[in-house]
Amino acid sequence: MRLAGKTALITGARGGIGRAIVARFLREGADVYAADLSEDGSLPGQVSEGRFIKLDVTCEADAIAAMARVGDEAGKLDILVNAAGIEIEKTIEETSLEEWNRSFAVNVTGTFLACKYALPLLRAAAKDGITSSVINFGSYDGFIADPGLAAYCATKGAVHALTRAMACDHGPEGIRVNAICPGYIDTPMMQSFLTGDGVGGDGKSVETMKQAMRDVHPMRTYGTPEDIANLVTWLASDEARYAAGQLWVLDGGLSAQVQQMKL
Numbered sequence: 581m582r583l584a585g586k587t588a589l590i591t592g593a594r595g596g597i598g599r600a601i602v603a604r605f606l607r608e609g610a611d612v613y614a615a616d617l618s619e620d621g622s623l624p625g626q627v628s629e630g631r632f633i634k635l636d637v638t639c640e641a642d643a644i645a646a647m648a649r650v651g652d653e654a655g656k657l658d659i660l661v662n663a664a665g666i667e668i669e670k671t672i673e674e675t676s677l678e679e680w681n682r683s684f685a686v687n688v689t690g691t692f693l694a695c696k697y698a699l700p701l702l703r704a705a706a707k708d709g710i711t712s713s714v715i716n717f718g719s720y721d722g723f724i725a726d727p728g729l730a731a732y733c734a735t736k737g738a739v740h741a742l743t744r745a746m747a748c749d750h751g752p753e754g755i756r757v758n759a760i761c762p763g764y765i766d767t768p769m770m771q772s773f774l775t776g777d778g779v780g781g782d783g784k785s786v787e788t789m790k791q792a793m794r795d796v797h798p799m800r801t802y803g804t805p806e807d808i809a810n811l812v813t814w815l816a817s818d819e820a821r822y823a824a825g826q827l828w829v830l831d832g833g834l835s836a837q838v839q840q841m842k843l
């Protein structure tokens with residue numbers, strides 16, 4: 581068990597990726613706090629593991645209360661995973677100011693608040709050469725753009741910059757800060773990107789769109805939440821003691837490839 585004795589808090593823990601991380605961390609022996617807006621998150625009715633904490637990442641009081649509870653119960657936090665996120669599928673012309681602000685509130689301010697109030701507990705865990713680990717969620721969309729995701733792309737670029745800045749500030753305290761930048765991962769967020777109502781935006785079936793999505797990858801597949809949980813687990817573990825300040829792209833080679841001509 582690679583995370584035995586470690587305490588972890590995951591935001592967005594009832595989402596597609598969050599649930600896979602919670603399940604894997606429990607198998608690796610961690611004491612897991614699963615934080616989300618609700619017990620069901622983005623997957624109503626599915627089995628929920630880990631100790632639930634209601635945490636709206638945009639709410640400062642919630643962040644303070646969540647970290648106070650972890651402090652009272654565990655006295656330290658070895659691993660913070662900031663997986664809460666939303667995606668608004670619009671160009672900037674279509675995006676209202678409220679939607680723009682909401683995107684930044686969840687994806688960027690949410691990461692800021694959780695990190696800010698977790699820092700004393702992360703410091704308490706970083707002792708005797710053992711590091712603590714913060715894992716933020718960026719996206720390959722923070723490097724290159726999907727059309728029609730303007731605010732989302734901007735928030736993920738901000739998370740990337742925040743990750744590097746935090747790694748510089750808190751590395752000397754034994755706190756490693758990294759971001760994972762997934763490509764397409766099969767979760768409710770990806771389903772919503774493909775279609776909101778069972779039929780793709782241009783009238784094609786979801787399966788047709790999924791196949792087209794597989795085909796654009798050099799590896800000819802999109803990712804699963806478990807693929808992401810594998811990398812999160814390594815970054816959270818002591819094996820990753822030298823890994824800090826990096827943006828770890830996990831996208832089946834998608835962003836390595838120049839767009840191909842359609843003949």
Ligand SMILES: NC(=O)c1ccc[n+]([C@@H]2O[C@H](COP(=O)([O-])OP(=O)(O)OC[C@H]3O[C@@H](n4cnc5c(N)ncnc54)[C@H](O)[C@@H]3O)[C@@H](O)[C@H]2O)c1
Pocket residue numbers: 591592593594595596597598615616617618620621622623635636637638662663664665666667686690717718719720761762763764765766767768769770
């Ligand atoms: N799925 C992908 O293809 C993909 C690609 C790149 C990056 N990501 C990133 O990975 C992370 C997880 O995404 P996912 O695919 O699991 O999405 P998801 O929609 O399945 O889960 C997101 C979770 O965040 C929670 N959440 C939303 N607003 C919140 C708030 N204010 N406070 C607390 N929790 C809140 C939701 O309840 C949900 O459970 C996100 O940051 C996302 O941007 C996903």
